[in-house]
Amino acid sequence: MLSAAVRLKLQDIASRIAEQEEVSFEEMTFAQKWADHHHTAAEILHRARRRALLPKTEEGSLDEFMQAMDLGDPDPSNHLIGPQDPDDLLNWFRRDRPDDWRQRD
16 A cells, blocks of 8 residues: 555656656656556556546547546557458458367466
8 A cells, every 4th residue: 555655746746747747767766666566556657648648638528438447548559540451350250269269278
């Protein structure tokens, strides 16, 4: 569990990340060390980075919902662009699999 002082410091750093303001190397190191070991700290940083990528969302929009629920990938460089071949998708789902395809290795 995070102490109140650590949580407040992380929230301050996260708010500056979300607003795309300057954050020092020492502060990022501090935040990342906590995020590596505590789920709550990792979530605070993840949401701040997400807000930094998608700063403006229209109220009541799907983007606002996706951001509030922390769904999807906000980085547009990871999105599929252009038409996708439906035959490739169909073949992927129809792939011949051995009888034991559900078993773990």
